[in-house]
Amino acid sequence: MGKKRASEMAVFPTMHEFNGKTKELMRLINSPSSIKAYKELLKELKCAPPDVGNKLRERVWKGKSPRDILEELDGG
Numbered sequence: 001m002g003k004k005r006a007s008e009m010a011v012f013p014t015m016h017e018f019n020g021k022t023k024e025l026m027r028l029i030n031s032p033s034s035i036k037a038y039k040e041l042l043k044e045l046k047c048a049p050p051d052v053g054n055k056l057r058e059r060v061w062k063g064k065s066p067r068d069i070l071e072e073l074d075g076g
Contacts, residue, residue, distance in 0.1 A: 045059075057069070
């Protein structure tokens with residue numbers, strides 16, 4: 001992967017309002033089936049965990065920049 005330029009990065013502040021589903025979500029994330037599926041995804045993508053986002057963007061979004069993806073998702 002090439003060097004990242006500041007114009008290709010985005011930081012999104014988030015706020016999470018807990019609605020009682022967090023424990024359920026954490027149970028799902030930590031379930032053996034989710035862990036197994038994640039390991040299979042890593043094998044299929046042939047990459048390390050830190051590179052998953054870039055690899056998925058490369059495959060699914062065909063190398064578009066995060067800005068292009070957001071514009072497309074926004075309908076722009």
